[in-house]
Amino acid sequence: MDIENPEGLSSAEAASRLEEFGPNRLPEPKLSGPLVLFARQFLSPFIYILIIAALASVAIAQIPSAVFIVAVLLINAVIGTVQEYAAQKSASALRKMVRGTARVRRDGFDQSVDIEQVVPGDLALLTSGDKVPADIRLATAHGLAIDESALTGESLAVTKNAAAAPEEGAPISERVDMCFAGTVVTHGRAMGTVTATGLSTQIGSIAKEIGAGRLSEPPLMIRIRRFTYKVAGGIGISILALVLLMLHVGGYDTREMAMMSIGLAVSTIPEGLPAALTVALAIGMGRMANLHVIIRKLIAVESLGSCTFICSDKTGTLTVNELTIKKIVLPGGAEFDVAGSGVGPGSIGQPEQHHRLRDICLTGVFANESYLDYAGGEWASDGDIVDVAFLVLAKKLGLSLRQVRAEQAQLEMIPYESERALSGSLTRLGAGACLHVKGSPEKLAAMSSQMMTRDGAVPIDRAAIEAQSEALARQGYRVIALGRRETDHTTGAIDQLSDLTFLGQVAMIDPVRPDAKEAVDKCRDAGIEVAMITGDHPSTAAAIARDLGIRNLSGEVVTGAALRRSEQEGQAALDTLIRPARVFARIEPLQKQQIVDSLMRAGHFVAVTGDGVNDAPAMRRANVGVAMGKRGTDVAKEAADLIIADDRFASIVAGVEQGRVVYGNIRKVIALLIATGFSALLLFFLTVLAGLPMPLVAVQLLWLNLIANGLQDVALAFEPKEGNELSRPPRRPDEPIFERRIIEHVLITGTAMGLLAFFVFDWLIESGRSTEDARNLTLMLMILFGNIHALSSRSETRSLFRIRFWGNPFLVLAVPVAQAVHIGATHVPWLSDVLSLHPVAVSEWLMLLGVSLLLLVIEEAHKFSHRRRRGVRAAK
Structure with missing residues (x-):
């Protein structure tokens, strides 16, 4: 492409455009104070x-x-x-993607300017290692390759071609005449015209989506909100009904009814829920941190446990994001498997035939511009990932890279350029030289006159080589061929690209993480669907999905192009395409949002995992976003709710389990609080119907709420896992917290406590005890009920006698502490006067303890009945 103005913009024109278009930066989101x-x-x-209760009290x-x-x-x-x-702070890291300086040509001179000063129309210069400052249309490109993985999810660097003319609307990965802000030049150099800056760039469009705010809520917030409205309405109606009943029965003065209403409101409203909820989430946060799951937003602790669908990025999440040679295929059909993933140890099969692989490994080392060494206790590498993969291959064969390179000093290098589709190196060999070349199988086969077989060099069979490369490509591999030529010429390597000896082909792939398949299987066992969404080629996506056991219900990989066609037909067509699919390829960042939206419309609670800028919008859109900690970009981490510190998809499974533990503990706390409040309401209704005085005064109701629940509900949040969390299906997305099993528990347990407390209060009044004395003993009974109920609430289904006693030491200690605090209050003069309490005789305390143990019998019978019903359903 010709450059309209080789001199670049003038300083005056650049200043004018800066004023017109604004600084080349992404705005910080406006935060609420x-x-x-x-x-x-x-x-x-x-x-x-x-x-209202506080105002009424005043x-x-x-x-x-x-x-x-x-x-x-x-x-x-x-x-x-x-x-x-x-x-x-979800969008703040996006600005870091385009900070620094850029090289531009202005007034005929090349100069460095602050990236924020780059404007549309600037003539930008790029070289290896640069971060692209803005969206640029290329005018010239020499061996230019750009790492766009953070933007597109494509694991391989994209070779750019200034002369290309992609179709209008082509996906980012196919716009090879463009460079995009925030991506990185891996090698080569280029010049081009800036077409967009700031929010107008591709990364800017992502920033808009992230800065727009989350459209979904964490599952727990949805359930808590629904629960809040229902319980608040129920409490209000119940207290109003009780007041009307007291007016109908008569005998209660207005002030007494007002205090009773305030006391009941405070006693029955689970205002201890926020504290217990925070504690449960904080405990889950600590436990998850030990499992390499870092929580950025406390409410997200439970979110993974609620998910019914996980949309996972491929590169760096399900795979190691390190291109690895997995197969070597020699002319004649000999095939060698290569073990090991990424940059690290491994081996090559059939060691007795390794001598046949030496030439192919040597060529891979010489036609190479990368670095590999063992330092700091692990393998360190730098350079193009294809080149690094060949260095790793040589190490697996047992070659010393330093020794090999010392034996054949490099004379010339042929850098990779897209037009040639190859790279090479001319090295000294004895008195002459050797040309080592690697590139596409088609190019190498066309340049070769012979091929190396078991029997030595023979005339090349191009049809057989083409069949080999096509078979490997169908399996999702990237195929690189290698050839060499001995020559007397020690210069002019570029002119000697002919008459090569074809050495063989290697099959490369970004391999699956070793524990990823097991993790996907565990998700499936836990009732969670897993989909893989990638910017990679469909055949590569299909191969990785096959290794992971992820299969489309339709049997086909859904591509970004297919999504665009369905989008034109309407939302129904889009949903029909997306919902049965589990493998998506060539997907652009905003298309990930479409996938998430469709799944959420279908009623799923969706988690999105990823590590790149391209994953951030979908992570923000989903119910919960999960970023990879090691390789994840700052943008992905800031957009996420959770960060997987070790980048292992398997850690997500551990997070799912802990999320379900947290939710289970929250349910237990809610059941405890609501059952206690229900029992107090029932006690008051029964006493009013019986024409008895109020069984507890307002301040005693407040004390009951503080002592019976205030310590024990928080301690219950420390309950460890029961062990069967991953064997249960996920909760239905529309399942409320206050569902049938909790309602059943509240009705049975709350009714038992309310009835028993009423019978005791009635018996005490009938026995001639004073109202104050009867209230004192009834309050002690209610606190004992709270102690028993808290212990029994450690599991919704398991018997208390089958739970490890010291499994939750906080609760085991909270129960006697709550009892001791109440008994102590009866002996503190000023406090006992305020609460209208007096010490309880040991014989009376033992009698009340015996009554309270009836609650344990009732709860154990209820759990046994539930287990039996569940067993019958399972048998059917």
Whole structure:
């Protein structure tokens, strides 16, 4: 392509365009301030009811009750504010992708300018190692290859061609006449005209999507919100019904009813849930960190456990992102398997025939510009990943790279250029030289006159070589051929590219991580579907998917082009194409969003894993985003909710298990809180119907809520895994927290506590005990119920006697501590006066303990019935 202005822009024109188009940077997202976030924490039905209760307490001069309620509200708001403020930086890392300096030609001189000063129309200069500063249309390119993996997911560097003319609307990976902001030049040099800067670039379009804010919510937030509205409504209706009943029955003064309503509201509303929820999530965060899963946003701890579908990037997530030679095929059909993945140890099969591979490895080493060495306890490499793969191959054959290169000093290098589709090196060999060449099989076969077989050099059979390369390509491999030629000429390597001896072909692929297949199988066993989404070639995607056991229900790989065609037909056609698919190839960043949207419309809770800029929009769109920690870009990490520190897909499975543990503990806490609140409501309804005085006064209800739940619900959040989390299917996406099993538990347990407490209170009144004395003993009974109920809540289905006693030492200690605190309160003069308490005799305490143990019998019977019903269903 011709350059319209070889002198570049003038300084004046550059300044004018900078004013017109703005700096070449991505804007920081506007963050909500702490005060705004703090105010948001009060937008909840639970909070509304508690605020009303606090105002009512002040109105009737119950200042201690109001202070207690306000303290709970403020603690909850502070925790929520801190969490949200830490989660607002999702797009900030995008700016780092285009910082630094760039080389441009202005006023006829090449000069370095700040990247932010680059403007459309600038003549940009690129060389090996540069980060591309903006979107650039190439005018000239010499051996230019760009690493676009962070933008497209393509594992191989893309060879650029300034003379190419891709079709309009071609995917990024096929626009070989363009370079894109944020990508990296692996080798070569080029010159081109800047076409877009800032938000107008390809990376800018991604920034817009990320900065627009998340459209989905974490699963737990969805369930908690629904639960909140339902419970708040139920509590409000129940208290109103109780007040109306008291008015109908008569005998209660207005102030007494107001205090009872406030006390019941505070007692039955699970205001301890935010603290217990935070503790459960924080514990899960710590446990996940030990499993190499780093949590960026606390609420995301549970999200993986809720997922029904994981959309995973291929490169660097399911694969090692290190091109590896897996097969060597020699003329004549001899085939050798190569073990090991990426840059590291391995071996080559059939060691007795390794002498036949020496020439092919030597050529791979000499026609090479990369570096490989063992340093710092691990293999270190630098350069083009294809070149590095040949160095690794030589090491697997047992060759010393230093010794080999010392034996044949390099005379000339033929750098790779797309027009030639090969690279080579001329080395000294004795008095003459040897030309080593590697490139596409078609090029090498055309340049060769003979091929090396078991019997020596024979005339080349191009048809057989073509059949070999096509067979390897169909398996998803990238195929490179190698040839050599001994010559008397020690210069002019480029002119000697003919009459080669064809040595053989190698099959390369970015291999599957060793534990990835097992992890995919475990996801499937846990009822979670896994799809692979990549920017790579469909045949490569199919080969990797085959190794992982991921198969499309339709049997075909869905490509980005197919998605574009379906999109034109409408959303229904797009959904029909996407939903049965499990392997997607040649997918562009914004198309990943379409896939996620379709799956979420189908009712899935979707997790998206990845490590590149191209993965960030989909990660933001999904219910939970998971970034790879080692190779992941800053953009991917900032957009993610969770980061896998060791880049192993298998760690995601461990995260799923812990997410389910966290959710299970949250369910246990909710069941504990709601059952206790329900029992208090039932107790009051029964006493009003029986014409008895209130069984507890407002301050005692507040104390009950603090002691019976305040310690034990938090301690219950420390419960370890039960061991069967991954054998259960995921929760239905539309399943509420307050589902049938918890409702059943609340009704049975709450009814048992409420009825037993009523019978004891009624018996005490009938026995001539004073109302104050009856309330004192009833409060002790309710606290004992809380102790028993907390222990029994350690599992929804397993018997308490089959759970390891010290498995949760926090709860085991919290139960006696709660009991001791209450008993201590009866002996503290000022506190006992406020609470209207007095010490309970040991004989009475033992009698109440016996009554409370009836609750354990009822709960064990309920669990046994549940296990039996589940066994019957499983048998059917």
